[in-house]
Amino acid sequence: MSALANSRFLKMNGLGNEITVLDLRGTSTRVTPAEARAIAADPRSRFDQLMVLHDPVTPGTDAYMRIYNTDGSESGACGNGTRCVAWAMAADPVMSRPVTDGLVLETKAGLLPVERVSDTVFTVDMGPPRLAWNEIPLRDPYPDTRSIAVDTRLPDAPELQNPSAVGMGNPHAIFWVADATAYDLAAVGPTLEHDPVFPERANISFAQVLDPEHVLLRVWERGAGATRACGSAACATLVAGARKGLTGRKATISLPGGDLLIEWRESDDHVLMTGPVELEHEGTFPPALFAGAA
C-alpha cells in the first residue's frame, strides 16, 4: 500500500490556480510522479500544482517544498502554491505552527520568505529573476533575453515569434500580444511549451499591456496546461515588461482568476508577489487512489 494512503490533504486555490497541499514533515516519504498523477486525477484532490512539505533543509527555514505539476513533473517555483502553503502553516489547525512574523520556505530553486498581509493575503519574496540564457534555461546563448528569436513553428501567428524569456526558479516565455484572449491556449500552448529552444520546456504567457501599471495575462503552464492564474508567470511578465520599457517596476497583473500585485524591487533585485488564497476543503487520500501507482 502507498505510504500516502489515508494522508490528510488541503484543497486550496490561489486566484483559481488549483493547489493541493500535503504535509510530509516528520516522515521520509517522497511522492512519486505516478502518485502525483493519481492525486491529480481524483476530483477531490485535483490540482494544477501539488505542494508537498518536507522537513527544513537549510537552517533558519521553516519547510522544504517539492512542487509537482499535473503530469507528475517537478518545478522549482509556484507563487500561488507558496501563498497557500504559507496560509496552511499559519492557520490550518493541524499543519500550523505559531507564526508571529514571517516564515521562510525553500525549494530546489532557493529561499522564499513570506509575509502575511491579512488573514488570506500573503506577499512572497520570489527572489531575483534569472535573466542569463543558461540560467532560464535556453538552448542557445542568446545575448539579450528581452527578445529571443524563436522559430515557433506557428507561421500563422506572427506575434508568437519573439518572446521575452525569464527564469523565476522555473522557465517562462512571455509573448507580447495585442489581445491576450485571442489565442486558443490548448491549440498553441503545447507547441510553444515543447519548443526545442526550451530544454526544460517552459511556462508560456500571453501578455497584453493595458498601461504601464496593468497587464492582462493568460498562461499555459508547463506540465499542467491552461490555468486560471500563475504567480511565477505574473512575476516573469512584470520583469520582462520593465526590461522592455513596457511597464514600470510595479504593476497589477490580471489573470482569469483575479489580480496579483507584482513589484520588482530596485534595492535588491527581488520580485515580490502579493495575492490571496482560499481554502476549499480538506480530505484524506483513499488507499484505492494509488492502486497501480508505483
Ligand SMILES: N[C@@H](CCC[C@H](N)C(=O)O)C(=O)O
Ligand atoms: N502555478 C504556478 C507555477 C507552476 C509551475 C509550473 N507549471 C512549472 O512547471 O514551472 C505559480 O503560481 O507560479
